[in-house]
Amino acid sequence: xxxxxxxxxxxxxxxxxxxxxxxxxxxxxxxxxxxxxxxxxxxxxxxxxxxxxxxxxxxxxxxxxxxxxxxxxxxxxxxxxxxxxxxxxxxxxxxxxxxxxxxxxxxxxx
Amino acid sequence: xxxxxxxxxxxxxxxxxxxxxxxxxxxxxxxxxxxxxxxxxxxxxxxxxxxxxxxxxxxxxxxxxxxxxxxxxxxxxxxxxxxxxxxxxxxxxxxxxxxxxxxxxxxxxxxxxx
Numbered sequence: 001x002x003x004x005x006x007x008x009x010x011x012x013x014x015x016x017x018x019x020x021x022x023x024x025x026x027x028x029x030x031x032x033x034x035x036x037x038x039x040x041x042x043x044x045x046x047x048x049x050x051x052x053x054x055x056x057x058x059x060x061x062x063x064x065x066x067x068x069x070x071x072x073x074x075x076x077x078x079x080x081x082x083x084x085x086x087x088x089x090x091x092x093x094x095x096x097x098x099x100x101x102x103x104x105x106x107x108x109x110x
Numbered sequence: 111x112x113x114x115x116x117x118x119x120x121x122x123x124x125x126x127x128x129x130x131x132x133x134x135x136x137x138x139x140x141x142x143x144x145x146x147x148x149x150x151x152x153x154x155x156x157x158x159x160x161x162x163x164x165x166x167x168x169x170x171x172x173x174x175x176x177x178x179x180x181x182x183x184x185x186x187x188x189x190x191x192x193x194x195x196x197x198x199x200x201x202x203x204x205x206x207x208x209x210x211x212x213x214x215x216x217x218x219x220x221x222x223x224x
Contacts, residue, residue, distance in 0.1 A: 033212065042114075042201045042215035043153065088153065097166050098143070098213065100153040 003027075004091055004101035012107040013079055021074045021087055021104045029091030032065055032072045037086040037103075046074075079108045112136040114216035116202050122222045123192055131187045131219045133202030142185045143203040143213060144177065146170065153201065159185065160208065192223045 004025045013019055023032070031050045035043035047056050049065035049072060056063045060083075062075040072089055089101040115134045123129050135142050144156040158165040159177050176188045185204075189196055199220050203213040 035215075040199075040218070040220075042203075042218050045212050045214060048212050090153075097158075097168070098155050100145075100155075102152050 004089055004099055006087075006089060006101040006104045008104060009102065010105050010107075012109065015080060015108055015110050016078050019076050019079055019106070021076075021106070022071070023073065023089035023091075023101050024071045025091065026070065027091070027093060028069050029093055030069070032069070032089060032091045034063055034072070034074055035088040035090060037088060039086075043088055043090075076106075079106075081108045081110050084108050112138075114202055114204055114214055116200075116216040116219050118219060119217065120220045120222070122224065125194055125223055126191050129189050129192055129221065131189075131200050131202075131221070133185045133187070133216055134183050135185055135202065135204030136214055137183070139204035139206050139214075141165070141205045141208050141211070142177075142179070143205075144187045145201040145203065145215075146198045147201065147218075148195075148198040156187070158208070165208070189221075192221075194223050197221055197223045 004023055007022045031048055033048045034046040036046055037043045047058055047063045049063055052067045052069045054065045060077045064073050084107050087104045091099050117132045142159045145153050146156055147153045155168050156171045157167040157177055174190045178186050199218040201218045202216040205211040205213045
């Protein structure tokens with residue numbers, strides 16, 4: 001089993017603050033994706049990163065893939081209540097299996 | 111915008127009964143997947159399917175589980191004899207390609223085994 005550990009597990013911040021969520025593994029992944037999941041719904045894809053060191057921006061969200069393709073981070077600038085949700089990283093290994101991280105539950109307080 | 115759909119949204123069944131969960135993937139996608147999420151736990155990969163056969167399966171996907179694409183649109187997950195521990199959200203996903211291609215998830219079926 002290829003483990004993707006996310007930290008922190010829970011995060012509660014005030015509107016307007018910045019935050020970073022981390023996704024770490026001892027395994028190398030050919031690509032890594034970030035999803036957001038609302039209660040009772042399926043994960044919704046935010047971004048895919050493929051190249052080591054790659055940085056992608058999606059409005060106030062910045063995603064980075066580690067140089068060794070073992071870790072990733074999600075940075076949110078000026079968080080808003082609408083950012084509240086469960087953030088999941090998921091990695092694709094060379095065996096064509098897809099592993100989800102343990103998740104980070106974010107609450108943004110107005 | 112095309113989306114993955116799943117039916118039913120909630121299925122309640124008694125232990126030992128067979129259930130079939132249905133999914134309609136995005137029409138031009140070629141790879142299909144089932145995942146499971148037990149309440150409060152992480153999403154777990156069950157199986158991937160391509161060209162009418164299983165590509166990969168996890169340890170969870172034992173002989174009690176089977177998948178099928180009975181026609182050109184539906185993709186089903188069958189659990190032959192449900193156990194209490196099968197209670198979970200089951201998500202279907204599809205993608206255009208494999209190997210890191212973006213997967214799009216359906217809204218899930220909540221399975222409750224009593």
